[in-house]
Amino acid sequence: MSGDHGEQEAATATLRLHRPATGRAGLRKLTVMIDGEPAGTLAEGATETFTVTPGSHRLWVHLDWSGTAHHEVLVSAGQTADLQVVFAGSTMNPLRDTPHSLLVLQPAPGNTATLREVEPPASAQRRARLTVTSRWAWTIAIAVLAGVIAYASGLRLG
Incomplete structure (x- = not known):
């Protein structure tokens, strides 16, 4: 049985997303989309872990009218891709910020995860x-x- 569990763990990969506490939109949660499906939410100062199959996954994080660009991330079996979502726009004005100017998805410090921006x-x-x-x-x-x-x-x- 324990051998089966090890094989099951090796057949998965992990996406770990962190949202630093900045005070911007603090009470509102970001929605995490993986492969076009809602995977969960991300509160301010929180880190959430999402188990995925090894391979390429499309990732997008959004808050109301704004969100990150769409990205593709490649994770191998047993690997964890550590990513963070940061607020980069200078305002929270929906008339000045473009839909992808406010939030940025990037590798967490010290992580080598590769993100590739893709067409939404x-x-x-x-x-x-x-x-x-x-x-x-x-x-x-x-x-x-x-x-x-x-x-x-x-x-x-x-």
């Missing part, structure tokens, strides 16, 4: 276009609503 699947490209469109729609709707409220309350703008 067509569904993710459509979602990014819709996200940009919806950000503008919400901005316009809020501006109109603010104008209506100001008008209704008798405030003069300008």
Whole structure:
């Protein structure tokens, strides 16, 4: 039986993701996508481990309208790829940050994991276009609503 367990361990690989505590979006969890499927979430200051089959895997981490670029990571049987997700954008303004400017996925310090940026699947490209469109729609709707409220309350703008 113990031989079977050793073979089972050798037939898996591990992706370990860390999100340093920075205070940015601290209460909100990042969603981790592996091979196009939600694999879990990543809280601020947390490290999560995901067991995968050896080989190449597509990895994407996102928070609402922003996320990392899509990456491919190659892990061998029994290997652990240590990665971290950091906030790199200068703002959290959805009108200034592009969908992939805020979060960066990179190897953790001292780890030799290789990440290769890849084209996002067509569904993710459509979602990014819709996200940009919806950000503008919400901005316009809020501006109109603010104008209506100001008008209704008798405030003069300008």
